[in-house]
Structures are given as C-alpha cells and as structure tokens.
Amino acid sequence: MKNRTLIFMLVATVSFVVSCGSDGTVVSKLHSPSAVAVRFFNSISACDVENVKVNICFEDPAEQEIFDEYLERIFVPAAGKQNLVNDSAYTVVSETVSGDTAYVELSAMTAVEKKVRMKVRLLNSDDGWKVDGSQAVLHRAE
Numbered sequence: 001m002k003n004r005t006l007i008f009m010l011v012a013t014v015s016f017v018v019s020c021g022s023d024g025t026v027v028s029k030l031h032s033p034s035a036v037a038v039r040f041f042n043s044i045s046a047c048d049v050e051n052v053k054v055n056i057c058f059e060d061p062a063e064q065e066i067f068d069e070y071l072e073r074i075f076v077p078a079a080g081k082q083n084l085v086n087d088s089a090y091t092v093v094s095e096t097v098s099g100d101t102a103y104v105e106l107s108a109m110t111a112v113e114k115k116v117r118m119k120v121r122l123l124n125s126d127d128g129w130k131v132d133g134s135q136a137v138l139h140r141a142e
Helices: 002-020 025-030 033-045 049-054 061-079
Strands: 090-098 101-109 115-125 128-132 138-141
Touching: 033 049, 033 090, 033 101, 033 115, 033 128, 049 061
Parallel strands: none
Antiparallel strands: 090 101, 101 115, 115 128, 115 138
C-alpha cells in the first residue's frame, strides 16, 4: 500500500510539473528569428564573441574563416572590456518568416544618437535560427 501511495504521489507530482510547464511558447520565443537577431546585435555591441559565433552561420567555409579572423582581430582584444548592453538597445520592427528563411527589421540608436533601421536575414537549420553571415545587413538612417 505504501508503494502505491508513493507511486501515485510521484505520478501526480510529475503530472503537475508538466501541466504547469510552458506550452513551448516561451521557449520558441527565445529562439525566434527576432530574438536571435536582437541577441546577435547585442552581442556585437557587448563584444561578446561567443554569442556572436553561436548566433551566425555561413554556407561558404571561406567566409566563415574570414569572419573568424575578423573576430579574432577586432573583438577578442575588446572582449576583456565587455560592455554592458541594455537588452532593449535593439527593437524589433517586423519579422517575416517564409519556410527556413526569415527577415527581421530592427531599430536602434547609433553612437551619435541617430535612429537606424536594419534588415537582417536569418536561416533556420538543425541548430535553430541563425543570422545569415553571407548576407549584408542593410542599414537605413531615419
């Protein structure tokens, strides 16, 4: 009888935890194209090399090598002086998803207090959404 009660309590507890857990919405929002784009650009602003690398992809290995070399020369020396970046530094203006390709338009302030918009292309793969490193980021001043 004691074992049945213990098993019942265990099943009830697991059921409660599962039912109170997220429906996947929160997790998917953390990995949405918009969230990845914001995280990527905040990582650049903060000189967070690891997050920059995690959130970008390249189809051409040569482009990947060039980018990695750029990170080593520009970001690694600055990594010791990481900036604290407000998570709201970049604002999502729009997101368009079509299959495994997404376009996210972001708005941000430049160092000289000009508002700019940028359009970012992202690709979805087994690793989730990543900024397409082979595409130029289009900037437009407002």
